[in-house]
Amino acid sequence: MGQNNPSNGHEDDYDWAKEVEAFEETKAGVKGLVDSGVVKIPKFFIQTPASATANKTTNRDHDDLLLQIPAVDLQGIGSDDDGARRKMAVDEIRRAAETWGFFRIVNHGVPVNVMDGILGAARRFHEQPKEDKMHLYSGDGRKKVRFFTINGTFQENNVANWRDALAFNFPDDVVDSQDLPLVCRKEVGDYMEHMIKLRDVLSELLSEALGLSKDYLARIECMKSEHLSCLYYPSCPEPDLTFGLFKHSDATFLTIVAQDDKGGLQVLHQDHWVDVLPVPGALLANIGDLMQLISNDIFKSAEHRVLARSVGSRVSTACFFFPSSTHLLKQYGPIKELLSESNPPLYREVSNMEYTTAYQKNMRHRIATLPLFKL
Secondary structure, X not given: OOOOOHHHOOXXXXXXXXXXXXXXXXXXXXXXXXXXXXXXXXXXXXXXXXHHXXXXXXXXXXXXXXXXXXXXXXXXXXXXXXXXXXXXXXXHHHHHHHHOOEEEEEOOOOOHHHHXXXXXXXXXXXXXXXXXXXXXXXXXXXXXXXXXXXXXXXXXXXOOOOOEEEEEEEHHHOOOHHHOOXXXXXXXXXXXXXXXXXXXXXXXXXXXXXXXXXXXXXXXOOOOEEEEEEEEEOOOOOHHHOEEEEEEOOOOOEXXXXXXXXXXXXXXEOOEEEEOOOXXXXXXXXXXXXXXXXXXXXXXOOOEEEEOOOOOOEEEEEEEEEOOXXXXXXXXXXXXXXXXXXXXXOEOOEEHHHHHHHHHHHHHOOOOOXXXXXX
8 A cells, every 4th residue: 555645645646446445355444554554544444524523523632521322231130030120220221212322331251251352352363464354354244254344335435444354243143153253253253142142131121121022022023133333443653634433323223332442432422422431240231223213202313433543452242232133024014012293203114124224324424324214
C-alpha cells in the first residue's frame, strides 16, 4: 500500500477503486497496513469531516454527567424459591432494555478463563503471520468461517472501519469444531457452549420483562442461530480521521459482547456518547433492531461505536443472535400480546432475511434501517 495517502496529494489523480482493490489483494487487513509502517491512512477509511466530529461529547466532558450503563446481576436467579432474585433480574433487564438498550451482565455463569480464552485466541489469530490467515480472507458472508476488513459490497463513498474481523456462522446452535481454525478452535468451541446457555437464560428473562411467558422468545425461535465475530482494532496513525467501528445499531434480536481492558466502546444515550468502561469478568448485552421491532418500541436498539486509538490494539468478541435456519423467511412483527387500541403496531412484518439485506445496504450509507419499516 505504501505510506502515502492519495487524498493528501493530487485529488484528480486519486483512483478509489484501485486503492480498495490493492488493499483487498494483500489479504492482510488493517493489521497488515500497520505492520507495513503506514503513517497516512487510505482514503476509504476516512470519515467525512461532519461524521468525524459529530457527537464527540462523552460522559467525561461533563462533571455533572456521570452516566453509567445499567448492570444486571444473574446471581441466584434459578435457585430462589420465592422468585425475589429472579424478579429483581427481570426488573433490571426491563429498565435497561427500555431506557438504554445496553447493559452489563455480572454473575452470568461464563467462567473468567473461558472469557480470557476467547479474547486471547482472537488476538492470537489476528497477530499471527499474514501467510497463516490470508486463506480465510473473504467478504462473502455466506462462508462458515472468514477473515475480513471490508464486509460484502463496497462502493465508492462508502467508508471502511479501522478493524479486522474473524467471523463464524453457527446456524441452529451447531458448532462444528472441524470448521474452526486450529489456532482458536478450543477457545471458540468452549465460548460458544456458554453463549448458547446464556442466550437461553436471557431469552427467558427478556420474555418475562415484556410480560410474556418465559418460553415465548424461545418458541418463536428468534435467537436460535449465532454469528460470532472476533474483532481486532490495531493502533491507528490518524485516529481522529476514522473509527474502529462507526455509529450503528445491530440488525439482531440480541448481541452479547466481551471486551478486553483497553476501552473505546461507546453507547449513545440521551444524545451523549457514554464510555462503556471495561469491568473484569463482566459481559455486555445490547438490544438489536429486530427486538425493538417485535417489542413495538418497548425495548430500544442501542446505537454504539468504537473509537480508533493511536497506541496499542483492542480485542473484543460479539455474539449476534438470529432466527433458526427454518425461520429466516418467517415474518416477524410486533408481538400481538403487547398490542392494544392504545398501543397499535408501529412496524410492518418483516423476515430476518429481508431486514438483513436492507440493513447491509443502508449501513454503507449511514442510513438507519429500522425507521424504514414503520407503518
